[in-house]
Amino acid sequence: MSHLQAEPLLVGFGINKPPYVFEFEGRGLEFDLVTAAFREAGEEVEPYYAPAERLHLMLKRGDLDAVTTTNKASGISAFYSDSYIEYRNVAISLTRNQVSLHRIADLDDYSVSAFQRARYLLGNEFGAMAGRNPEYREEPRQITRNLLLYAGRIDVVVADERIFNTFNQLVAKQVDVQQPVTLHRLFPATPYSLGFVDKASRDRFNSGLAALRASGEYARIMAAYADQ
Numbered sequence: 001m002s003h004l005q006a007e008p009l010l011v012g013f014g015i016n017k018p019p020y021v022f023e024f025e026g027r028g029l030e031f032d033l034v035t036a037a038f039r040e041a042g043e044e045v046e047p048y049y050a051p052a053e054r055l056h057l058m059l060k061r062g063d064l065d066a067v068t069t070t071n072k073a074s075g076i077s078a079f080y081s082d083s084y085i086e087y088r089n090v091a092i093s094l095t096r097n098q099v100s101l102h103r104i105a106d107l108d109d110y111s112v113s114a115f116q117r118a119r120y121l122l123g124n125e126f127g128a129m130a131g132r133n134p135e136y137r138e139e140p141r142q143i144t145r146n147l148l149l150y151a152g153r154i155d156v157v158v159a160d161e162r163i164f165n166t167f168n169q170l171v172a173k174q175v176d177v178q179q180p181v182t183l184h185r186l187f188p189a190t191p192y193s194l195g196f197v198d199k200a201s202r203d204r205f206n207s208g209l210a211a212l213r214a215s216g217e218y219a220r221i222m223a224a225y226a227d228q
Contacts, residue, residue, distance in 0.1 A: 008044040009201065011194075012055035012067035017142050018166045019228035020069075020085075023049050029225040030085055034068055034194065036217060037084065041208030043201070051140035052116035062197055066205075070195045075120045078195035079202040084209055086189040087160040089122065092149060095180040099155060104129055104186050110155035111135035113145045118158055122187055143167045150175035156184075166228065 013031060016023035020030035026047070038045050048055075048064060055067045056076045069087075072080050091107065093099035099110060104125045112130075114122075116138045119130035130136045135155075139145055145157040146167045157164070161183065168177045196202040212218045 008046040009038065009065040010048055010063075011038075011045050012048050012050060012058060012064045014052055014055070014069055015049050015141065017160075017163050019162055019225050020087075020160075021049075029221065029228070030068060032221045032224075033084055033212070033218065036221060037205055037208040037212045039208070040211040040215075041204040043204060043208070053140070056117065056195075059195055059197065065198065065201060066194045066196045068194055069192045070117075071121060071191060071193050073120050073123070074117060074195065076195060078197065079199045081194040081196065081202050082206050082209055083191035083193050086191050088162070089118075089158060089187045089190055090161050090164075091156050091158050091184040091186050092164060093156050093182050093184065094149065094152070095182045097155065099182065099184070101156070101184040101186060107136075107156060107186075108133050111137075112156045112158065113137050113139055113148055113154045114158035115142055115145075116140055121190060122158070126187075143170060146171045146177070147175055149181070150177055150179055162228070 011034065013021050019028060021028040022031070031047070035045050050058070052069065055064065056070065056074060058064045059067045059078060060076050091101055101107065107129050112133060112135065118138060119127045142159065142163055145159055146164060148154040149157045150171070171177060194205060196205070
């Protein structure tokens with residue numbers, strides 16, 4: 001996408017996933033970090049919200065300048081930034097179902113719901129499981145997984161722990177979120193980058209991110225969301 005540098009960069013963010021992105025409030029831990037890093041780089045951002053699959057397709061077509069919450073494993077050719085955030089993904093099951101998970105391959109035996117593009121972003125072993133498990137699915141709306149799990153319609157959901165806990169508060173009137181759950185910590189932290197169409201924009205973002213860390217503003221933003 002070519003345009004005058006003075007124009008804002010069109011940057012794709014995933015649809016509502018608090019505390020990282022509060023889509024309807026224009027804020028969130030991830031949103032604030034990304035926009036602040038761009039600001040340090042002298043760039044203005046115009047956010048565009050869509051499910052991850054659509055964002056990556058738009059990036060591939062050049063309809064966006066950049067997308068967030070991605071990395072080099074995404075399967076899309078782009079210029080990837082330094083990592084700006086890590087998600088803590090876990091497998092979650094209802095305790096009463098006595099789901100036994102010691103390694104990723106154990107997910108073969110269960111119905112699994114994950115976030116879009118998890119099959120790429122959570123590593124080769126997870127991608128292989130997704131390919132051979134006929135009961136594996138990915139949901140564009142992260143809140144759907146909370147509903148599926150507590151309603152007993154899925155055995156295991158894969159989600160960032162903070163996102164899952166936040167959505168519990170929003171679905172409490174629809175399903176019983178007091179049901180005990182078991183967290184299966186099968187995954188290391190997932191580092192995320194921005195994917196860019198343009199190398200120069202990527203380099204400016206990296207410089208802005210480094211300046212954000214050096215100034216202490218990165219730590220301040222992280223601290224502001226520590227309890228969410």
